[in-house]
Amino acid sequence: MQTIEQTAEMRAWSEQARAAGQRIGFVPTMGYLHEGHISLVREARRRTDRCVVSIFVNPLQFGANEDLSRYPRDLDRDRTMLEEVGADTLYLPSASAMYPAGFQTQVEVTDVTTGLCGRSRPTHFRGVTTVLAKLFNTLRPHATFFGEKDFQQLVTVRRMVKDLDFDIDVVGMPIVREDDGVAMSSRNKYLSSEERTAARCLSRSLAAAKEAVAGGERDGRRVQGLVEGIIRKQPLAEIDYVELVDVESLRVVTRIEQPALLALAARFGATRLIDNAVLEPAGGCDVPKHAA
């Protein structure tokens, strides 16, 4: 696996691949990889000819009181995992090259970033879309791959790509979970043993919501109440939000008539975890299809 650190070299790599008629798949990450990231690389390999993975802990997407300085890093382990799964190229830009003195441009998606995580992390998504615009312009991928765990991020990136006419296929991939149901996240490392056990309540609450909807429940507030009730029983968990929203606009929905996203964030000590599930009413819609 090749490692590239310079923008100009990355750009040349991309031009060469394109000139050779190869499709480029791009998996942007902040490193400290887990099976969720690896599933993205696998899909990129399946769908494209050359797979680039970037590792860049992007300062722009961390708030002032967030965990930028202590964000977990283990480049040797990341490299081994990427070699095993068959990534072609690892891109490691430096923060000083990405944001030199005088840098002052922002890419911002407005509506879909205001709720959910955007409420407690008001500059986060602007940091994500700004760095992605830069990476997209340098790597010029044909397809890019994101996990559905960061569902709001996926919706935001889709929106940016569409709005700014990037010619890139944005592929979302299912959440990968540990055996006990906890969604994989680089931040799970922060959890104490007790917090790690307590964190199971999140996926358990989502499973209960799915079951309720499968059983015919369509009232959004009752489903939300059910989820909150399960998390509140866990004394180590502190809810940031539990919300039911449209899967595309991320606007709040009160009835589950079409697939709706139940998204949540909760703190376990100093660690904030997110999780979500798409709730699909049986048949996709209360109105029978032949009547529509």
Add this chain to the structure above:
Amino acid sequence: MQTIEQTAEMRAWSEQARAAGQRIGFVPTMGYLHEGHISLVREARRRTDRCVVSIFVNPLQFGANEDLSRYPRDLDRDRTMLEEVGADTLYLPSASAMYPAGFQTQVEVTDVTTGLCGRSRPTHFRGVTTVLAKLFNTLRPHATFFGEKDFQQLVTVRRMVKDLDFDIDVVGMPIVREDDGVAMSSRNKYLSSEERTAARCLSRSLAAAKEAVAGGERDGRRVQGLVEGIIRKQPLAEIDYVELVDVESLRVVTRIEQPALLALAARFGATRLIDNAVLEPAGGCDVPKHAA
């Protein structure tokens, strides 16, 4: 000259040109072309293999009380002028295709857009950079051409291209003036005959500033006062701003030790005109070169 209206067709045109190893030159305009625009097309033809001119009166860059609805249009005349100068392709996207329902992404350059025109047109440059990001992604030009009359726009575009890693050469071209010194502008059409004559005071004031600096004047405030004095003698002119700034950061400078931009805006009736000149101290610097 070929005319393209659809994004997908424009994108295919660009891909084809690039695959053929041709360099693409791009001149974005709002139409109602004049010799200033034509000078950009000429330079694009000189420097690149294929020249695309876009005409799009971009609603995003007009404020609520500005002249979007009455902005002058004459597509037949524009087309004739572009054919005469030898543009290859005219791109005419529609507002509904550029900004469909749900559009919500903004590209914003912060520091350099706050002063000068940004003060009285707070959302203008965000509209410019957003539409350019879209056009750059669709056309993928190797070089793009802007007039120095909109000097702040040129600086802003350079900044966006650099910050977001667009692989595009941004070329600035000198202001083209009418015989009496008035800078060419599509908005000159709005002027009454008296206002048009009065508008000469702008270029006259800039010429006086240049002469003062050539004569050794280095005090920014005195140069500014000189310019304001000349414009104020003209009763039909109402100053919006007269400012002396650094040519790159656009921060106010008080001493003319290096090339500095004297930029101004003034209203003649309902019409707002802009003009500028780069003031260069003899030798480029007060400190002799061998002493630096």
